[in-house]
Amino acid sequence: MRPALSPTSLVAAAAAALIALPLALPSAATAADRGRTYEVATWGSDRSGGSAQHPLRTISRCAELVGPGDSCLIHRGTYREQITPPAGREDAPITFAAYGDGTVTVDGTETLSGWKDAGDGLVAVRTGLPLDASENALFLDGERAMEGRWPNSGTDPLNPTWAVAEKTSTDQHIDDPDLPAGDFTGATVHLWAGSNPWSQQTGTVTSTTAGALDFKGGNYRCDPLCMGDKAFRNYYLVGARAALDQPGEWYYDKAGGTLYLVPPKGGMNGHTVTAKHRAWGVDLSHSSYVTVRGLDLWGTSLRTGNDSTGVLVEDLNARYVSEYSTLPMPADDELAIEPGEGHIVVARILDSGIQLLGTGNTLRDSEIGYSAGTGVLVRGSGNTVTNTYIHDVGWMGSYTPGIEINGSDHTVTHNTVRRTGRGSIDVSWQLNGVPFHNNTIAYNDLSEAMRTSRDGSPFYVCCNLDATGTSVDHNVVHDHDGQVGYYIDNSSGNFLLHHNVAYNTGTRGTFFNGHSGVSLGNRDHNSSYGQGITGASVRLSGATDATGTYVSNIVGMTKTEISGPGDPGPVVRSNLLPPTEPGYTDIRNGELWLRGDSPAVDAGETVDGVTTGVRGAGPDQGAYEYGDAIWSAGCNLDGCVSRVRNDGWTAAAAASDGTDASAAVDGVQTTQWKTAAVQTPGQSLTVDLGAPKTVGRLVLDAGLDATGHPSGFTVSTSGDGKKWGAPVAEVSGRSFAQEAVFPPATVRYLRITLTAPGDTEWGVNEIRLYADGPDATTTxxxxxxxxxxxxxxxxxxxxxxxxxxxxxxxxxxxxxxxxxxxxxxxxxxxxxxxxxxxxxxxxxxxxxxxxxxxxxxxxxxxxxxxxxxxxxxxxxxxxxxxxxxxxxxxxxxxxxxxx
Structure with missing residues (x-):
C-alpha cells in the first residue's frame, strides 16, 4: 500500500501531478489538445462539474465526461465500480491518475451484511453473486477466505494440502479410506495425478460413498495425466457444503442464492466480508490512447482489447486479480491449432490476469500479485511489460504462468517473477500458434517456479514455435522445483539464447527438446550455469535434424549432453566445462561473474551480434565479461530484491536423529538431508546463520522429492541458540516448497520442528530465507x-x-x-x-x-x-x-x- 501524504504535501503533490500530465503529450500540442482536468473524490458528487472545489464522486462518471486530451485526477479512497474509459487520440491521450494524496483503490468486491444463523455452526446471507460460480471469491477482514474444501489447507494457495488416493483408483474413480462421510456430489475434484503430471485438471463429483467417489471430467488422458496406480495420486475437493468445517470457509448455493460461511470464533460482530462482483475493474477492451497511472486494484483486474493501441499502464498495484476453481477445456475458437484433449493444459490463460492485448501497449513499474491463473497475459504485437514485480500466481496448476507471451514483436524486460504454480514466463502454441517472431525477453529474474508441477521450467516454450528474430538474453533463473531452467520444448526452433544464468534448476540448465522432431536454429551462447544442476548444463535430445543449432562460450559445472540428434547435428564448441573449475565469484549465492584468475577470461570465440563489449584479448566465456560492469536481472521496485545472503550457515538435526544436516543449507538445491527415521512430531532442525540476520520468510524446499515434505511444522527463533520463545509461525500443507511467513525479526538461530507424523523420512533439499528488503551484505x-x-x-x-x-x-x-x-x-x-x-x-x-x-x-x-x-x-x-x-x-x- 502506498502511504498517504501529510496535508502540507497535498498542494505540492497535486501540482506535480498536474504538471506531469501534459508531459505525455507531444510538445507541439495546443492548449486545447491538453483538454480539461476533472477531479474525483469519495466525498464528491456525480452531479457536480468535477472541479477541485466540487469533485465527482465516481471514476466511471469521469469516464463518461472525458474526451481526447482530458484527465481524471482521483483522490485517495476506495471506489467500488468498473471503469470503462473511452478512446483518446495518439496526439491527445486520456489520463486516469491518482491525485497523490494517498492510495486509490478500484475494488472489485461488495460488502455482504445481514448474516443469520443457518444451523450446523454456519451463518448465511441471501445474495446474488453475479460471476460464474467457479469464479467467486470471498474476503474476510481483507484476507482471502478459503472456499470449503477437503482436506483442509492453510491460507497459502501455493502451499496446498493434498489428499492421496489409493492405487486401486482408476480414471474416473477415487478410493481413499480417509475420505470423510458426507455428500460431496456436485463438488469439484482437483487432480494432480499421473506418472508425470505436467498439468492439473478438474472434474465434477457424481457420487460418493464411504471412502470412495466417482467423478466426471478431466481430459481422460492416460497416461500421464490421470488417476490410478501412478506415482502421483494427489487430489482435493472444493465447492461442497459438506466440506465446511473450519472458520472462514464458505460455500455458495447459486441455485438458492445463499452464501454459507463458517464464522470466526466469537461470531460475525466486528468482521467484514466482501465478495467479488467485477472481473474487470478497469476495462480498456474498447479503448486506445489511455494512460492509467498510480491505481491499486483489489479483487479485480485490468484488460485492454484486441484492437487497443497506445495504452499505458504504470505504477499499478494489483492484488487478487483472478480467482477460479475449475479448469475447463478451452473453447475451440480460443485455440490457434486443432482442438485436442491435451490442450486442457492452457485452461484459463485467456480469462485471467492483467491482460495486455492489442498493439503497442505498455505495462510498467507495477506490482501484480495473487492470481489463480496468469499474472500478465501479453497478446497481439508490439506490447511491452517492463520493470514489474509479479508474484504468487498460477496456483491452480495449469500452464498459467507469471507472464504468458502470445504473438510477435513484444518486449518483456527487467521483470521479477517469483512464486508461480508452474512457469514464470511461458509461450503456449495452442494459443499462440507457430509464429513467435522478433520478441525481446531480457533482464528478467525468474525464481521459485514450478510449485505445483515437476515437468517444466521457469522459462518454458511449447511447441513447434518459429522464434525467428526472438532473443532471450540476460535472464536469471534459479531456485525452483522443476527440471530445467530454459526449456525449448517439442521441436521449437530459431531461439537465440545468450548471456543467461541458471542455478538450482534441477536436472538441466537449458534443454532443447527435439522430441523425435527437429531442433532447427536454436542457439545458446555465453551463458553461465551454476550449482544445483545434476545432469547437463545444456542438453539437446531427440532431434532428427539439428541444422543451425549451436552452443558455444558457455561456462558450466556439468557437461553438455547431446543424445539422438540426426544428421546434421549441432555445433558444440568453445565451452568451459568440467573438470575445469569455472572461477565464479560466489557460487553459493548465484554470483556467477568471473574472478580474474578464471580460465574463461578471453577464452571465448567471436559470435556476431552476441559477443559485444569485449574487454581484453578476446570475448570471455560465460554471461559476464570480466572487467565490464556486472549486469543484473529483475525490477527495481520494493520486493524485487529480498533474498537473505547465505554466507556460511550451518544446520544441525535434533540430538535424537544424529544425521549430518549440512546439505539443507549448502546452497545446492539438488543435495538433500534426510532424517534417519520416519517423520514424528518433535523432530527438529536448527539453523545457525553465523551472525544475526533480519528475516521474515523461510522456505523449506524438498526439491523433486514426492515424499519428503512434512505435513506440518513450526518455526521458532533465538538470538543465542539457548533461549527460544513461542513459535513465530505454524505451517500446514504438503507442497514441495513450504513457506513460513512471520513478523520480521533479527535473529541468529531458527528451529524448524515437525508437528505431525508421516510415513516417510523428512527430507530437506534447501532452506532459503527472505526479508522485507535487500540484505546489506548482498551485492x-x-x-x-x-x-x-x-x-x-x-x-x-x-x-x-x-x-x-x-x-x-x-x-x-x-x-x-x-x-x-x-x-x-x-x-x-x-x-x-x-x-x-x-x-x-x-x-x-x-x-x-x-x-x-x-x-x-x-x-x-x-x-x-x-x-x-x-x-x-x-x-x-x-x-x-x-x-x-x-x-x-x-x-x-x-x-x-x-x-
Missing amino acids: LQAEQATDVRGVTRGDAATGLLRSGDRIGFRKVQFGAGADRLTVRVAAPGRGATGVLQVRLDSPKGRIVGVLPVRATGGADTWQEQSAKLLHTVTGAHDVYVVAAGGAKTAAVDWLTFRK
Whole structure:
C-alpha cells in the first residue's frame, strides 16, 4: 500500500501531478489538445462539474465526461465500480491518475451484511453473486477466505494440502479410506495425478460413498495425466457444503442464492466480508490512447482489447486479480491449432490476469500479485511489460504462468517473477500458434517456479514455435522445483539464447527438446550455469535434424549432453566445462561473474551480434565479461530484491536423529538431508546463520522429492541458540516448497520442528530465507536502486554521478550490523574525484560513511574501493549514496556492506 501524504504535501503533490500530465503529450500540442482536468473524490458528487472545489464522486462518471486530451485526477479512497474509459487520440491521450494524496483503490468486491444463523455452526446471507460460480471469491477482514474444501489447507494457495488416493483408483474413480462421510456430489475434484503430471485438471463429483467417489471430467488422458496406480495420486475437493468445517470457509448455493460461511470464533460482530462482483475493474477492451497511472486494484483486474493501441499502464498495484476453481477445456475458437484433449493444459490463460492485448501497449513499474491463473497475459504485437514485480500466481496448476507471451514483436524486460504454480514466463502454441517472431525477453529474474508441477521450467516454450528474430538474453533463473531452467520444448526452433544464468534448476540448465522432431536454429551462447544442476548444463535430445543449432562460450559445472540428434547435428564448441573449475565469484549465492584468475577470461570465440563489449584479448566465456560492469536481472521496485545472503550457515538435526544436516543449507538445491527415521512430531532442525540476520520468510524446499515434505511444522527463533520463545509461525500443507511467513525479526538461530507424523523420512533439499528488503551484505546492484536522482542508469550500472546526484535502496537489512562499505566504481580523471556519502533514511539524513573516490583510469574502468563506516549500522534503513565534492565523481556498478 502506498502511504498517504501529510496535508502540507497535498498542494505540492497535486501540482506535480498536474504538471506531469501534459508531459505525455507531444510538445507541439495546443492548449486545447491538453483538454480539461476533472477531479474525483469519495466525498464528491456525480452531479457536480468535477472541479477541485466540487469533485465527482465516481471514476466511471469521469469516464463518461472525458474526451481526447482530458484527465481524471482521483483522490485517495476506495471506489467500488468498473471503469470503462473511452478512446483518446495518439496526439491527445486520456489520463486516469491518482491525485497523490494517498492510495486509490478500484475494488472489485461488495460488502455482504445481514448474516443469520443457518444451523450446523454456519451463518448465511441471501445474495446474488453475479460471476460464474467457479469464479467467486470471498474476503474476510481483507484476507482471502478459503472456499470449503477437503482436506483442509492453510491460507497459502501455493502451499496446498493434498489428499492421496489409493492405487486401486482408476480414471474416473477415487478410493481413499480417509475420505470423510458426507455428500460431496456436485463438488469439484482437483487432480494432480499421473506418472508425470505436467498439468492439473478438474472434474465434477457424481457420487460418493464411504471412502470412495466417482467423478466426471478431466481430459481422460492416460497416461500421464490421470488417476490410478501412478506415482502421483494427489487430489482435493472444493465447492461442497459438506466440506465446511473450519472458520472462514464458505460455500455458495447459486441455485438458492445463499452464501454459507463458517464464522470466526466469537461470531460475525466486528468482521467484514466482501465478495467479488467485477472481473474487470478497469476495462480498456474498447479503448486506445489511455494512460492509467498510480491505481491499486483489489479483487479485480485490468484488460485492454484486441484492437487497443497506445495504452499505458504504470505504477499499478494489483492484488487478487483472478480467482477460479475449475479448469475447463478451452473453447475451440480460443485455440490457434486443432482442438485436442491435451490442450486442457492452457485452461484459463485467456480469462485471467492483467491482460495486455492489442498493439503497442505498455505495462510498467507495477506490482501484480495473487492470481489463480496468469499474472500478465501479453497478446497481439508490439506490447511491452517492463520493470514489474509479479508474484504468487498460477496456483491452480495449469500452464498459467507469471507472464504468458502470445504473438510477435513484444518486449518483456527487467521483470521479477517469483512464486508461480508452474512457469514464470511461458509461450503456449495452442494459443499462440507457430509464429513467435522478433520478441525481446531480457533482464528478467525468474525464481521459485514450478510449485505445483515437476515437468517444466521457469522459462518454458511449447511447441513447434518459429522464434525467428526472438532473443532471450540476460535472464536469471534459479531456485525452483522443476527440471530445467530454459526449456525449448517439442521441436521449437530459431531461439537465440545468450548471456543467461541458471542455478538450482534441477536436472538441466537449458534443454532443447527435439522430441523425435527437429531442433532447427536454436542457439545458446555465453551463458553461465551454476550449482544445483545434476545432469547437463545444456542438453539437446531427440532431434532428427539439428541444422543451425549451436552452443558455444558457455561456462558450466556439468557437461553438455547431446543424445539422438540426426544428421546434421549441432555445433558444440568453445565451452568451459568440467573438470575445469569455472572461477565464479560466489557460487553459493548465484554470483556467477568471473574472478580474474578464471580460465574463461578471453577464452571465448567471436559470435556476431552476441559477443559485444569485449574487454581484453578476446570475448570471455560465460554471461559476464570480466572487467565490464556486472549486469543484473529483475525490477527495481520494493520486493524485487529480498533474498537473505547465505554466507556460511550451518544446520544441525535434533540430538535424537544424529544425521549430518549440512546439505539443507549448502546452497545446492539438488543435495538433500534426510532424517534417519520416519517423520514424528518433535523432530527438529536448527539453523545457525553465523551472525544475526533480519528475516521474515523461510522456505523449506524438498526439491523433486514426492515424499519428503512434512505435513506440518513450526518455526521458532533465538538470538543465542539457548533461549527460544513461542513459535513465530505454524505451517500446514504438503507442497514441495513450504513457506513460513512471520513478523520480521533479527535473529541468529531458527528451529524448524515437525508437528505431525508421516510415513516417510523428512527430507530437506534447501532452506532459503527472505526479508522485507535487500540484505546489506548482498551485492546491491546500482541499476536496481529504488530511488535515483540526477543520473541515468543502464542495465549494468549508473552513469557518472555529479555532485548532488544519488541512488537509494529502500529497507536495507543490516541485521546485527555492518561497519565497512565497498563500492565498485569507475571514475575518470586523476587523483581524487569527489566523495560518495552514505546517508540513512533520507537523502539528507545522517551520514554514516564517506568514501573518497580515486580515479580508476576511465569512465568504464571499474575498481572496488572501500571505506570504514563512521560507526556500525544495525537494523533496517533506507540507504542513499550521494555524490559530493566533484563535478564527475564516479559511475557506480554495485555496493555492499560487510562487518
